[in-house]
Amino acid sequence: MSNATNPNASRQPATQNPSDPSRAEGRIPTSSDSDNPPGAMQMGETAEMRERRRAQNRIAQQAFRARQKIRVEALEAEWTQLRQLHEALNRACSQQAKEIKQLEARVEELLRSIELLKNSRDAERTWSSSPTTPEHQYPQTSAITAAEAELRNFFCDGGGTSEFPDFPETFRSYYTGYGGT
Known part of the structure; x- marks a missing residue:
């Protein structure tokens, strides 16, 4: 076939075989294009091309390792921050648990005081043969009201500390409905 009868013949060099993928489009041949072992020089490959590819x-590879190193360092820094945050939260939680125990003990103590004062007031009313005057009742009443007021203020006003969580509604409703504030 001559170049005059084939219009595509002028576009392809005579030495290039269109069925050979390693020769198409001026591509550099790779080891997968032929049956040669990976280390052997391929046909048409120069030592300079091989060295350039290496x-x-x-x-x-260096760029990949650098990106990988940066990513690992970032993850390690994040892990360190998260570990420190976790430890700080654990300390805060432990401190809050201690405070809760102390406050629960204080509540129990105040409840016992209120109960004792009520019982002593009731016993005094029952066993007293003479009617009492308001002057004799004043210290007992003020002691009860002071303890109840302290509890009411503690439970209803947030316990005096903004960091401390709200108490359960059962405590709050008991003291808000009792004596009313």
Whole structure:
């Protein structure tokens, strides 16, 4: 076939075989294009091209390792921050648990005081043969009201500390409905 009868013949060099993928589009042949072992020089490949490809691979590997190192360092820094935050939260939680125990003990103590004062007031009313005057009742009443007021203020006003969580509604309703504030 001559170049005059084939219009595509002028576009393809005579030495290039269109069925050979390693020769199409001026592509550099790779080891997968032929049956040669990976280390052997391929046909048409020069030592300079081979060395250039090796250098390019080294640069790509170095860039990958650098990106990987940066990512690992970032993850380690994040892990350190999260670990420190976790430890701080554990300390805060332990401190809050201690405070809760102390406050629960104080509540129990105040409840016992209120009950004792009520019982002593009721016993005094029952066993007293003479009617009592308001002057004799004043210290007992003020002691009861002071303890109840302290509890009411504690439960209803947030316990005096903004960091402390709200108490359960059962405590709050008991003291808000009792004596009313």
